[in-house]
Amino acid sequence: MTASVPGELLVMGAGTIGCYLGGRLAAAGVPVTLVGRPRTLDAVATRGLTVTDLDGLKAHVAAGQMRLAQQVPAGARPALVLLCVKSGATAEAAAQLAQALPAGSVVVSMQNGISNAATAAQAGPGLVVLPGMVPYNVAELGPGAYHRGTAGRLVAQQHEALAPWLPVFEAAGVPLDVVADARPVQWGKLLLNLNNPVNALSGLPLRAELMERGYRRCFAALMEEALGVLSRAGIAPAQVAALPPRKLLAILRLPSPLFRIVAARMLKIDAKARSSMADDLALGRRTEVDALSGEVVRLAQAHGMAAPRNARMVELLDVWPAQPRKLAPAQMVEALGL
Numbered sequence: 001m002t003a004s005v006p007g008e009l010l011v012m013g014a015g016t017i018g019c020y021l022g023g024r025l026a027a028a029g030v031p032v033t034l035v036g037r038p039r040t041l042d043a044v045a046t047r048g049l050t051v052t053d054l055d056g057l058k059a060h061v062a063a064g065q066m067r068l069a070q071q072v073p074a075g076a077r078p079a080l081v082l083l084c085v086k087s088g089a090t091a092e093a094a095a096q097l098a099q100a101l102p103a104g105s106v107v108v109s110m111q112n113g114i115s116n117a118a119t120a121a122q123a124g125p126g127l128v129v130l131p132g133m134v135p136y137n138v139a140e141l142g143p144g145a146y147h148r149g150t151a152g153r154l155v156a157q158q159h160e161a162l163a164p165w166l167p168v169f170e171a172a173g174v175p176l177d178v179v180a181d182a183r184p185v186q187w188g189k190l191l192l193n194l195n196n197p198v199n200a201l202s203g204l205p206l207r208a209e210l211m212e213r214g215y216r217r218c219f220a221a222l223m224e225e226a227l228g229v230l231s232r233a234g235i236a237p238a239q240v241a242a243l244p245p246r247k248l249l250a251i252l253r254l255p256s257p258l259f260r261i262v263a264a265r266m267l268k269i270d271a272k273a274r275s276s277m278a279d280d281l282a283l284g285r286r287t288e289v290d291a292l293s294g295e296v297v298r299l300a301q302a303h304g305m306a307a308p309r310n311a312r313m314v315e316l317l318d319v320w321p322a323q324p325r326k327l328a329p330a331q332m333v334e335a336l337g338l
Contacts, residue, residue: 003167005030007079012072012093014040016138016276017110018084020146021154021174023051026066027059028172033067033076041068043143052141053148054273057173072100080165081107083120083129086280087291090116094124101127106161108132110154112193113291114186117157131182132156133189135240137206137273149206149273152240157182187230188240193292194222197313200277200287203326207273210263213256214329218336220252222293225309229300281320289317309336 011022014036026032026049034041045068049061067073078101085093090111097107103126109117110132117131135152154169156162158178169176179185195210198219202209209215227245230237241248242265251263280287293310300307316327316335327335 003171004164005168006164007031008033008077010072010076010078010081011035012081012083012097012107013085013089014044015084015086016140016146016279017134018082019044019049019140020051020138020148021082021084021110021134022066023049023059023061023146024174025168025172026061027051028168030168030172031067032065033069033073033078035069035072038070041070044068047144050145051147052145054150072096074100076100077102078105080161081105083107083109083111083116085111086285087111087113087116087288088286090119091123094120094122094127094129098124098127104128106130106159108156108162110134111291112190112196112288114183114190114295116291117182128159128161130157130159130162131186133182133185133240135189137275139274139276140279147273153177155179155182155185184236184238185240187235188238188245190292190295191223191226191237191245192241194226194296194310194313195219196275196277196292197287197289197317198222198332199275200281201316201320201327201332202329203278205274211256211260212329213253213259214333216252216259217338218329218332220249221309221336221338222296222313223252224249225307226296229296229303229305229307232303232305233299235299277317281317281324284321287317287320289314312336 008031009025010033011018012035014034022032022034045063048063052058106128108130117129121129133155136148136150139147141147154176156178158180162178166176198215199206199209202215277287293313296310297307
C-alpha cells in the first residue's frame with residue numbers, strides 16, 4: 001500500500017460483500033473491523049479470510065490482522081463505515097452505529113436497492129449516510145472464502161470525507177468512483193439486479209442461468225416493466241452494464257446460439273458466480289426481493305401504475321420458505337404470464 005490510509009475502516013454487515021471488501025482492504029494494510037453474524041465471524045476467526053476473483057487474484061488475511069465483533073465495539077472511532085447488511089436489517093444496524101459512534105461519522109451504504117441510505121439516515125440520527133453501489137457479484141465459496149465473479153467499480157455519492165480514501169480503494173483493488181447524484185446509478189444497478197430473483201429460483205449459477213432463454217425472457221420482462229415505471233416517474237437510470245438497458249432487453253431475448261455470440265462480454269462470468277439471493281434461499285434467510293422488485297412495485301403505485309410481474313416475483317420469493325422449489329424456465333415463464 002503506497003497510499004496513506006486515513007484511519008480504521010469498519011464493515012457493518014460481514015456477509016459476502018462486506019467480507020470481500022473488508023478482506024481486500026485488510027490485505028492492502030487497512031485496519032479493518034468486521035461486524036457480523038457468529039457463523040461468519042467464527043469461520044474467519046478459525047481460518048482467516050480468503051478473497052479471490054475472476055482475474056486470478058488470491059489474497060489471505062489472517063484472523064489476527066482484523067478486529068472481529070458481533071456488535072460495534074465500544075469506543076470504536078472508524079474513519080469510514082461500509083454498511084453492507086441486508087436491506088431488512090438497515091434500520092437496526094444504523095441505530096446501533098448511531099449509538100456507538102460519534103456524530104458526523106461517515107457511512108457508505110454498499111447495499112442493493114434504492115432506499116437503504118435514507119432508511120439508515122432516519123434510523124441513525126447524527127450519521128452522515130451516503131448512497132453507494134456495488135457492481136459485482138460475490139459468492140461465498142466456503143467458510144471464510146469469498147470470490148468476486150464479475151467485474152466493475154464501486155460507486156458512492158460524492159463527499160469530502162471520501163477523497164482521501166479513493167487512492168486507498170484503488171490500491172486495494174476495489175476502485176471507488178464518486179458521483180454527484182448516486183440515484184440514477186442505483187436505479188441502473190437495480191435493473192440488473194432484477195435477475196437476482198430469477199437466478200435464485202432457477203437454482204443455477206449465474207452463467208448457466210443466463211444461457212437459458214426462458215430465464216432471460218423473465219429477466220427481460222421484469223426489466224422492461226421497471227423501465228416503463230421509471231419513464232412514468234421521470235427517472236433516467238444510469239447505464240451500469242456494457243449496454244444501455246433497452247439494447248440489453250433485445251439481446252436477452254435472442255435465441256441462445258445468437259445470445260452466446262452477441263453477449264460474449266456480458267457472459268464473462270466465472271462458473272462460481274451466483275446471486276446473493278440464491279445464497280439466502282439456500283440458508284433459509286429472508287431475501288432482498290422487496291428492495292428490488294418491491295421497489296419497482298412501490299414506485300409504480302406512487303404514479304398510478306401497476307407492476308404485476310415484479311409483484312408476482314415478490315410473491316414467489318415470499319412463499320419459498322413454505323413451498324421451496326426450483327422453477328424450470330417454462331414454469332417461470334408461465335408464473336410471470338409471458
